[in-house]
């Protein structure tokens with residue numbers, strides 16, 4: 001099913017979280033001179049117009065980039081993301097929003113490699129056209145064209161499958177972003193299967209998965225499944241801009257799950273997430289949850305198979321920015337989850353927004369995922385709406 005068009009959702013709160021984290025990861029990789037490869041398994045169109053076409057329909061950017069646009073108190077860690085979006089809008093008016101391929105292209109260096117996959121026949125055309133124009137613009141400014149060279153390769157195909165041939169990257173340094181539409185529940189399964197394969201081919205790679213936090217079982221199970229993958233460690237962050245709506249409609253919460261994260265990321269998230277809750281939060285249900293850990297064993301598997309997968313609390317924090325380090329004995333648990341599910345063996349740190357207050361989030365909750373909504377990323381492309389490319 002290929003009805004999803006990211007243009008409807010461009011610049012919403014989920015994009016803010018995803019693209020902020022993406023830029024952080026790429027900037028970290030760029031600290032070493034050695035080239036790295038970035039693979040975007042689900043690229044979308046690359047760039048979106050906010051004042052025409054799909055984005056205007058539900059104006060989802062009002063939940064994300066719009067409230068940040070005129071702020072003068074942006075945390076330093078969020079500034080590179082804001083700078084990138086603003087550079088795309090030199091007039092100062094918020095007209096365009098960058099997709100993940102554009103964010104990557106802007107952050108990555110001449111020696112790094114972008115590998116972009118997109119399956120939708122219309123989106124891939126727009127993506128290719130957008131990069132053609134970007135390259136033409138760069139050429140006008142005296143930069144060498146790279147689209148037909150080695151730096152950027154755009155593949156019209158299935159990103160889950162296509163990833164296999166690219167791992168490990170030549171320099172053994174790389175980041176993979178997996179950002180499917182999740183319109184079909186098989187996407188959840190494919191994310192996990194794809195990562196299992198990828199970690200075998202490239203165990204030291206960095207992997208970032210975006211997912212919608214929904215009431216549906218597949219969404220609730222995904223993070224726990226990813227926690228068991230044999231990476232060195234993981235970081236998981238969710239952002240909810242509100243509690244669930246009475247009709248259960250709309251996406252108000254999403255997560256980024258990072259395998260083999262850079263050690264710097266957690267501190268950056270601690271700096272930015274309370275701010276995003278405060279500025280994007282709509283009601284007392286607004287919150288973030290940040291957790292980190294090492295792979296949990298499958299029930300009974302580690303003993304039976306003698307694997308070296310470890311489990312256990314790595315850190316436990318309450319409130320923000322205060323944090324305590326706790327090292328309970330292996331096998332001990334943190335607090336029970338609100339749904340009475342199996343207790344998490346990793347620490348969770350949550351910050352909420354006090355009811356009826358515009359003040360900084362100081363509320364502390366232990367929580368897991370946010371409750372129900374019915375659809376992940378609603379939005380079919382009406383045939384009359386024309387998508388614009390740049």
Ligand SMILES: C[S@@+](CC[C@H](N)C(=O)[O-])C[C@H]1O[C@@H](n2cnc3c(N)ncnc32)[C@H](O)[C@@H]1O
Pocket residue numbers: 002004005006018040041042043044045046098099100101117118119120123157158159160179180181
């Ligand atoms: C959420 S959008 C991507 C947004 C983009 N990563 C960003 O942050 O700007 C998901 C995209 O994946 C495409 N898609 C769906 N299934 C795919 C598959 N198996 N392989 C590659 N692309 C796929 C959809 O057409 C859609 O454009």
